[in-house]
Amino acid sequence: MLMFLILSNFTYTYLHGIQKEENGHSPLYSIWKVYRLSKKRRKMHMYAGTMKNVVALIGSAATSSANHIVIEYIRSEARDIFQVTVYDRLKTLPHFNPEKSLEHAPSEITELRNLIQDADGVIISTPEYVFSIPSGLKNVIEWCVATTVFSEKPLGIITASTSGLKGHEELKLIMHTLMANFTSETTLLIQGVKGKIDAHGAIIDIQTRENLQRFTKALFTLICNRAL
Numbered sequence: 001m002l003m004f005l006i007l008s009n010f011t012y013t014y015l016h017g018i019q020k021e022e023n024g025h026s027p028l029y030s031i032w033k034v035y036r037l038s039k040k041r042r043k044m045h046m047y048a049g050t051m052k053n054v055v056a057l058i059g060s061a062a063t064s065s066a067n068h069i070v071i072e073y074i075r076s077e078a079r080d081i082f083q084v085t086v087y088d089r090l091k092t093l094p095h096f097n098p099e100k101s102l103e104h105a106p107s108e109i110t111e112l113r114n115l116i117q118d119a120d121g122v123i124i125s126t127p128e129y130v131f132s133i134p135s136g137l138k139n140v141i142e143w144c145v146a147t148t149v150f151s152e153k154p155l156g157i158i159t160a161s162t163s164g165l166k167g168h169e170e171l172k173l174i175m176h177t178l179m180a181n182f183t184s185e186t187t188l189l190i191q192g193v194k195g196k197i198d199a200h201g202a203i204i205d206i207q208t209r210e211n212l213q214r215f216t217k218a219l220f221t222l223i224c225n226r227a228l
């Protein structure tokens, strides 16, 4: 290892003279710093440097949706760390059929399951409908219940609704049952959401923007920790 460090520093110095990195340290210093971290933190440090592939499921059945705006905000704010794939077609999926759940599952369901399976993390952003989660969202969860696609999957849960209290608790219970991996920092209830968005679709409530930034950071950390 020592030989490697000496050689890399020598090569760098030879090729670039005494030029330093942006932070003012030589590459030898950077390599040494990473090496000194514990094995676990070293892995996380390296994994954290790569973009995370996140699938966002939007529970709203509406075309013009506040939950869509919330996800777009996260997508834009986190563009350096998350590659977000938005899935907003829940209402077009076939109704759950237990006889087709494992064998002969419809192709759209298999595709969505694969999308979730392959993702580093998932965000569910949904309104509450009649004191519960929307039927389209419940439907897709039912299609996934006999699989392990959500098991240990780093998950963010956002309920953006008028009140949303019951739907939020219900969704947490459901996703806990499916063994998804979420914490209180990766769950967020946004009440009175429509009053927090202006006519151009911008989130105008500062507290909500800060909460979403905190949420995003927490999900990123959860994903990085999971890779250890």
Ligand SMILES: Cc1cc2nc3c(=O)[nH]c(=O)nc-3n(C[C@H](O)[C@H](O)[C@H](O)COP(=O)(O)O)c2cc1C
Residues within 6 Å of the ligand: 060, 061, 062, 064, 065, 066, 067, 068, 126, 127, 128, 129, 130, 131, 132, 160, 161, 162, 163, 164, 165, 193, 194
């Ligand atoms: C069928 C229906 C039922 C609703 N029931 C509730 C409810 O029980 N609790 C609540 O907080 N909001 C309820 N709402 C209001 C939605 O939460 C609100 O319109 C929300 O902004 C919708 O999210 P979206 O803009 O992403 O579609 C209901 C809306 C609809 C269309």
